[in-house]
Amino acid sequence: MTKSEQLFQRACGLIPGGVNSPVRAFGSVGETPRFIKKADGPYMIDADGNQYLDYICSWGPMILGHNHPLVREKVTEACMNGLSYGAPTEAEVRMAELICEIVPSVEMVRMVNSGTEAVMSAIRAARGFTGRNKIIKFAGCYHGHSDALLVKAGSGVMTAGVPDSSGVPAGCTQDTLTAVYNDLSSVEALFDSNKDQIAAVIVEPVAANMGVVPPKEGFLAGLRALCDRHQSLLIFDEVITGFRLGAGGAQGYYGIRADLVTYGKIIGGGMPVGAYGGRKDVMEMVAPVGAVYQAGTLSGNPIAMAAGIAQLTILKDRPEIYKNINELGEKLYGGMEQIVKETGAPCTVNHVGSLGCMFFTGQQVENYAQAKTADTERFARYFRFMLSHGVHLAPSQFEAMFLSNAHTEDHVELTLDLVRQALA
Numbered sequence: 001m002t003k004s005e006q007l008f009q010r011a012c013g014l015i016p017g018g019v020n021s022p023v024r025a026f027g028s029v030g031e032t033p034r035f036i037k038k039a040d041g042p043y044m045i046d047a048d049g050n051q052y053l054d055y056i057c058s059w060g061p062m063i064l065g066h067n068h069p070l071v072r073e074k075v076t077e078a079c080m081n082g083l084s085y086g087a088p089t090e091a092e093v094r095m096a097e098l099i100c101e102i103v104p105s106v107e108m109v110r111m112v113n114s115g116t117e118a119v120m121s122a123i124r125a126a127r128g129f130t131g132r133n134k135i136i137k138f139a140g141c142y143h144g145h146s147d148a149l150l151v152k153a154g155s156g157v158m159t160a161g162v163p164d165s166s167g168v169p170a171g172c173t174q175d176t177l178t179a180v181y182n183d184l185s186s187v188e189a190l191f192d193s194n195k196d197q198i199a200a201v202i203v204e205p206v207a208a209n210m211g212v213v214p215p216k217e218g219f220l221a222g223l224r225a226l227c228d229r230h231q232s233l234l235i236f237d238e239v240i241t242g243f244r245l246g247a248g249g250a251q252g253y254y255g256i257r258a259d260l261v262t263y264g265k266i267i268g269g270g271m272p273v274g275a276y277g278g279r280k281d282v283m284e285m286v287a288p289v290g291a292v293y294q295a296g297t298l299s300g301n302p303i304a305m306a307a308g309i310a311q312l313t314i315l316k317d318r319p320e321i322y323k324n325i326n327e328l329g330e331k332l333y334g335g336m337e338q339i340v341k342e343t344g345a346p347c348t349v350n351h352v353g354s355l356g357c358m359f360f361t362g363q364q365v366e367n368y369a370q371a372k373t374a375d376t377e378r379f380a381r382y383f384r385f386m387l388s389h390g391v392h393l394a395p396s397q398f399e400a401m402f403l404s405n406a407h408t409e410d411h412v413e414l415t416l417d418l419v420r421q422a423l424a
């Protein structure tokens with residue numbers, strides 16, 4: 001038995017499924033999760049000493065590569081001053097300044113501890129502001145695991161084959177309406193049948209939790225227009241796209257201004273962090289200024305702020321990083337498209353910038369129903385082939401590949417060679 005297998009066996013007796021987040025399980029790909037000992041740059045090393053080229057990047061946060069020296073230095077420095085105070089710090093002010101400076105639509109921001117919390121809180125603020133209860137989300141978009149949003153919620157639940165979560169009372173999701181991604185008419189219909197009741201539309205501006213599904217031309221602008229017409233708020237869940245598609249996230253990339261934005265992953269530099277922010281008049285609804293209650297004992301934690309500030313500062317000062325990872329994305333995903341064409345494999349490659357996904361379906365994938373036509377058995381075989389050759393992909397057909405600035409053209413070439421062999 002390998003060390004990973006031994007650790008997994010121990011873990012399974014103690015932790016549900018042996019993992020602290022279901023997306024880490026390897027059940028759907030017929031493998032044992034690799035237990036990671038350390039990571040550096042684009043590589044992860046497991047408990048048995050195997051090295052993997054990593055395309056998960058901690059599900060996005062490690063945009064600079066693992067164990068970036070400057071981020072590590074700032075975290076170490078912060079640790080010397082104590083781990084938490086439960087009182088405000090200058091680092092929180094600096095973090096807020098950075099986010100508001102980089103993202104024009106964010107006039108005020110509140111730090112939280114995860115993307116789930118950020119979204120849950122943004123929804124509450126939107127409901128408080130509008131005095132309405134209903135929200136519209138899209139099938140296949142994931143917005144964390146809070147009760148109201150566990151409806152047609154993408155990868156984790158898709159991979160487990162569970163449509164929705166048990167333990168969520170129907171009352172919690174009765175105000176959650178579901179539309180079809182990339183289909184404005186489905187949104188319009190919901191607005192029409194729920195006149196003056198929609199608090200907000202929440203969307204992943206590039207859907208990245210049902211594989212990768214980019215917004216069609218005009219989709220995001222159409223949502224903006226519908227929200228304006230019906231005095232509803234537009235919430236961009238940029239937990240994945242924020243500070244990844246560019247410093248301005250999807251808002252900057254597509255030129256659409258949302259009323260509220262949620263962040264996580266990248267803004268923590270690898271520490272557990274989330275944030276929500278946006279229009280000042282909406283954010284001033286939040287306690288202690290306004291009547292929308294939201295709190296967090298460890299929110300704005302100094303160590304997490306140190307990591308986040310270090311990472312965001314690097315991203316802000318070095319726009320060439322985005323140029324680099326986007327070009328790498330074009331090479332990697334464009335290369336995969338080429339291989340699919342050459343081999344005639346029934347696959348579809350979707351990508352935006354450094355995010356991409358190869359669906360094992362011959363159909364185009366523009367929404368959840370089309371994503372679900374993917375052959376997960378074939379994906380599992382592909383996954384195992386890549387893993388056995390030292391490439392660690394996310395263990396699900398319905399997850400994105402993430403590139404970091406530590407990946408190089410050589411890594412991309414090596415990966416494409418393996419993809420070619422796998423599809424042949």
Ligand SMILES: *Cc1c(COP(=O)(O)O)cnc(C)c1O
Nearest residue numbers: 114115116142143144239240264
């Ligand atoms: C990961 C993710 C979340 C949830 O963030 P957590 O930090 O895992 O709670 C929310 N929205 C999107 C789009 C995500 O990808």
